Amino acid sequence: MGTDIAQLIVSQHVDVILVDTNKEALNRAKEKMRKQLQFLHEHHFIEEAADSIIARIHFSEQMQDVKHCWLVIEAVPEKKELKQQIFKELEAVCHSDVIFATNTSGITVSSIAKELTYPERLVGMHFFMPASIIPLVEVIKGNDASEPVLEQVMHFLKKIGKQPVLIQKEVPGFIGNRIQHAIAREAISLLESGVASAEDIDTVVRYSLGIRLLITGPLEQRDWNGLDVHLDIASYLYKDLENRTTPSPLLEEKVYKGDIGVKSKQGFYNWEEENISSIQLRKNIELLELTKWLERKEQENKKSSSASVTNLNSSDNV
Ligand SMILES: NC(=O)c1ccc[n+]([C@@H]2O[C@H](COP(=O)([O-])OP(=O)(O)OC[C@H]3O[C@@H](n4cnc5c(N)ncnc54)[C@H](O)[C@@H]3O)[C@@H](O)[C@H]2O)c1
Structure with a gap:
């Protein structure tokens, strides 16, 4: 994930220092980035050549190399103690006004910031895979986060072409992963109980909900559907939905194997x-x-709605 975040930022002409304690991981990161950027260049999605973009990244095994950065984004494995340890090490290296961000998928930011001397400088900055393509970034406000820090982070993300959403109240999993895991829990349960094959479950979601969700989110979709209809269905269906509070045996078995x-x-x-x-x-x-x-569609929709407002204003009859 760190590789992809670095690729995103450096492609927007911001210099990046990519730190990993594992030299092999750094080599893999460089190769992965080169392949992706070359492919994008060949397909005319980017003008700049891969090597010229990668030249703006300093690959390093040393944490102290980030000393002069104004923003440090952490993307180490999803283990709270490891993230806490990394930020402690960063506090020893960086000036107190350097902003820290964690790409945690769902650990609360306040719990990661607990041991920091300046917890107000840490925010959640949750990218979605692949970070260089998916527009949305969840920005999570922990209990101690300072408003100027949040503003700077939101501004930076917009500047590099992202669509940040500020999550005001932190909950584990934030918004994206709560919804994603609710879908995955149900899908795995349907597979486990032999309702359909993995291919058929995926086909149902991709060719119905998937397409619709691109145009209307789950709440707007319910408005179009009718909340009365939703209530009728929810009244008999909810008691039958998967509601286990631990990972499914099928998932555990696969991972152990x-x-x-x-x-x-x-x-x-x-x-x-x-x-x-x-x-x-x-x-x-x-x-x-x-x-x-x-x-493109959003731009067109914006243009046509502002055109109809102009028409409305210029009409004497309304
Ligand atoms: N994979 C995804 O789809 C995804 C999506 C969103 C968020 N995330 C989050 O991003 C974070 C990273 O996930 P990932 O899938 O990229 O993990 P990963 O295991 O693929 O990569 C983690 C990297 O961190 C490096 N690392 C470990 N300890 C380190 C240390 N002390 N100092 C510097 N580098 C160190 C490892 O060498 C490795 O290259 C997690 O918090 C994860 O939840 C992942």
Whole structure:
């Protein structure tokens, strides 16, 4: 994730220092970025050549190299103690006005900031994979966060072309992961109980809810559907939905066996025969095309609604 965040920021002409304690991880990061950027360049999504973008990144194994940065974004594994430790080390290196951000997927920011001398400088900055393409970033306000820090972070994200949403009250998983995990919990449960195959469950979601959710979020969608209809369905359906409070046995069994998805070539699907990196690049292009389409549509919709307001104002009859 750190690689992708670095790629996003450096592509917007902001110099980046990418720190990882594992030299191999740094080499992999550079290669992954080169491949992705070359692909984007070849498909005319970016003008600048991959090597010229990558030249703006300083790859380092030393934490003290971030000393002169104004913003440090942490993306180490999702373990609270490790994140707390990293920020303690960063406090020893950075001046007190340097802003810290954590890309945690759902650990509360206040609990990560607990041991800091200046907890007001830490915010959540939750990117979605792939961070260089998905527009949204959840900015999470912990209990101690300062308003100027939040404002600076929101401003920076907008400047690099992102769509930040400020989450005022921190809850584990924030918004995106709470909804994503509610969907995944139900989908895994349907698979586990033999209702349909993984392919069919995915097809139902992709070709119905998936398409609709791109245009209307779940709450607006309910308005179009009718809240009375929703209430009728909710009254009999909720008691039948998956509501387990621990991960499903099917998920645990897969992870214990090492079937962790694309990374091990086996998850809910078998990826053995597939050319994973070309599939990933193709999917990234599809996501890029979709986000570009969405941006264009929003611009057109804005233009046509301001045109109708102008018409309305210029009419003598209304
Ligand atoms: N993978 C995703 O889809 C995704 C999406 C959103 C948020 N996140 C969050 O981003 C964070 C990172 O996730 P990931 O999937 O990239 O994990 P990852 O395990 O793939 O990468 C973590 C990197 O951190 C490095 N690292 C470990 N200890 C370090 C230290 N002490 N100093 C410097 N580097 C260190 C590792 O070498 C590794 O390269 C997590 O908090 C995760 O929840 C992940």
